[in-house]
Amino acid sequence: MTDAPFDLTIRNGRISNADRTFHADIGVRNGVIAQVAPHLPPGQRDVDASGRWVLPGGIDSHCHIEQLSGMGVMCADDFYSGTVSAAFGGTTTILSFAAQHRADSIPEVVAAYGKLAREKAVIDYGFHLILTNPDETALRDHLPQVIRDGITSLKVYMTYDKLKLDDYQLLEVMSVAGREGALVMMHAENHDMIRWIAHRLLERGHVAPKFHAVAHDKLAESEATNRAIALARLADVPVLIVHVAGRE
Template identity: 70%
Template sequence: MTFDFTIRHGTVVNADGAASVDIGVRDGVIAAMEPGLPVGLRDIDARGRFVLPGGVDSHCHVEQLSGMGLMCADDFYSATVSAAFGGNTTIIPFGAQHRGNALPEVIADYSRRAAEKAVIDYGFHLILANPDEQTLRVDLPQAIRDGITSFKVFMTYDALKLDDFQMLDVLDVARTEGALVMVHAENHDMIRWLAQRLVERGHKAPKYHAVAHTPLAEAEATYRAIALSQLAGTPLMIVHVSTPEAIRTIAAAQALGVPIYGETCPQYLFLTAEDIDQPGMEGAKFCCSPPPRDGVAQDALWEALKTGVLRMYSSDHAPYRFDETGKLPHGNKTSFKQMANGVPGLEARLPLLFSAGVNTGRMTMEQFVDVSATQHARTYGLYPRKGVLAVGSDADIAVWNATREVTLSASMLHDRVGYTPYEGRTVTGWPEIVVSRGRVVVEDNALHVEAGSGAYLRRGTPEPVLAASSGSGWMMGASAHAFGTYRDEA
C-alpha cells in the first residue's frame, strides 16, 4: 500500500486515549493507523511530538457585519490563515441575518466570500435577527436541510435581540427540523438600566463595560433560556459562559437529563475585569460581551471544562481594530456603550489552553483534544469526518511540539486586528505542522496552500429524543442524552 504521505514515530492522541502509531494518508483521508507503516511519498518524522486532530473552532466571527454596522477586520483569507497557524483545520463562523435581510441572500453572500478565500475547511452557523414568517416557515427549514444545522439568537443588543415569544418560535422550528440553537444569554434590560445610569453619571470609560454587564444578567438569562428550551422541547447551547452562576444553572439542568450544553472561551480563562481597567482607552482592547470576570470565575470555568459541564472551548474571535473602524468609532471620546464588543483569539486559542492546561497538569492531553476539536465536531454534525484521527476520517492533523516556547504578540500573529489581548504572554506548546484534508497547510512557519482551497462542510443534523408527554419538554432521564448523535446527510 502506497501512501501520499505518512506521519511516523509520534504519539497520536484522541479524546479517548493515546497510542504510538503511524498515520498513512491517501486522497486526503486517513487510510491506515498502525505501528511500523512504510514510508509514504512524503514522510513527516514526528519523533518527540504529539499528533493531534486539527482544532475545530465552532464559534468565531469572520467577514461579518456587526449589529452596529461594523465589518470585521478579518476576511475569510486572513481568518483561516490565522486559524491554521494556531493548529486549527476547521472553523464554523456566522452568516449574520440583520433585520430586513432574507436568509437566502445572507447565505449566498457568505458562501461566495468563503469560497474565494478560505484556506482550511469551514461550515456556517446563522445568526437570526428577523424571525418573520418567511424566515421561520420557508428559509430557515431549507437552510437546515441544506446543511446549516445550527443558528444563534441573542437575548441582548438592540439590533439583534429576540424576545421570549420570538425565541420560542425559533426553538420550535429547531425542534421540528432537528437543529441546534445557540444562545447569547444576557438580560438586556438589566444591562441597559445599568449602562444608562453609569453614562448619566459620567462613567464612560471601558472599565464600566464590565460593570454594566453584571454577572446577574448572564445568570438570569441563562436560566430563562433553559426554561424556554424545556418548554419548546429543544436542545440548547449556551455560548461564551463566563460566570459560576451560569455554570451552576447549566449543571443543574444537565443533572435532570435536559440537553443543555455550554462553551467557554480564552478571554474568560485568561483575562479578568482588571485587564479592562487600563489608562485612557486601552481597556477597550479587553471589552467583550459577556466581559471577563475574576479569578473565582476562572477556576469554576476550568473545573467545568474538565467535568464536561461545559462541552467545548471556542475562540469567539471578534476581530475589531483598535481604531475608528472598530473599537473607537469616536476616538478617545468613545464611551463603553459605543465601542465594538469582542476580542481576537482565533490563532491563540489552542496554544493558550495547551500551555495553561496540558503543560501544567490542569487537564489531560485527551481532555484538550476533546474540548478543542472532538466535541465541536460531535455537537455540530461533523463527526467522525472531523475532530478525530481515525481510518476514514479527513486527514486533519496538527503536529505539536509540547516544549516550544512562543511569546504572543500582534506582530507574529496572522490576523488583521493589529493587537492581541494576550500581548507579551509566553506559551509553551505550539503546532509546528498543520495538515488539512491531506494538504500540508503550515510547515516551517510558512503557509503552503492558496486562497480558496478550503472546502465547505455540509453538516449533519442532531437527532434528539423528545419526551412522550405533551408540553413537558425534554425527557428527564438518560434517554435525553441521545442528543449528540447525528444523521450525516452530506
C-alpha cells in the same frame, strides 16, 4: 511517476485520538488519511515523527470572521487571514457565524458568507446562523431549508437593539429547531436591565470602556439565563448558553 502508495507517510509518531493513544504510522493519499498502521510502506514524502505527538486537527466551534456587526463594525480577520492563522495553530476546521441583519433574508445571508469562505478559506469551515428576523417566511420556509442543507446550529440574542428577539420569537425559533434537529445557541442577558444601568451611567458621565462591564451586571445574565432555560423547557429543546461570565 512513483509507485509509492501514499503521497505522505508520517512515521513512528505517538498518535492520540478520541479514544486512545498508540504508536503507528499514518499514510496520506490525495490529502486524506488513507491508513493508520505500524510499518507502512514509504510515501512520496516521509516525515519521521519519532518522539513527537501526532494529533488530529483542532476544531474551533465559535469564531467571528469577516462578520459585520449590528453596529456596522467589520471583524478584523477575513476568511483568508483567519483560516491561515488557525492552520498555523493546528486548527483545521472552523465554525464561523453567518450573521443576518433584520433586512436580510436567510438565503441571502448564507449565500454571501458561503461565497466569502469558498474564495478565501484555506481549511475546512462551516457556519452557525445568527437569526435576527424570524418572520413567517423565515420560520416556515427559509430556516427549515437551511437546517436541512447543513447549518444545524442557530444563534439568537436576548439583548442588543439590532439583534434581540422577544420571548415569543425565541419560542418560535426553538420550535422550528426542535422539529428540524438544530441546536439553539443563546446570548442570554436581560436587555432592559442593561439599558436601565447604562442610562444611569451616562447621566453621571461614566463613558469610559470599563463601564461597559458595569452595565452588563451579572444579574442581567443570570435572569436571562434562567429565562432561556425555562423557554427551552417549554419548547422541549436543548439550548446552549454562550458567553457565560457569572458564577450565578
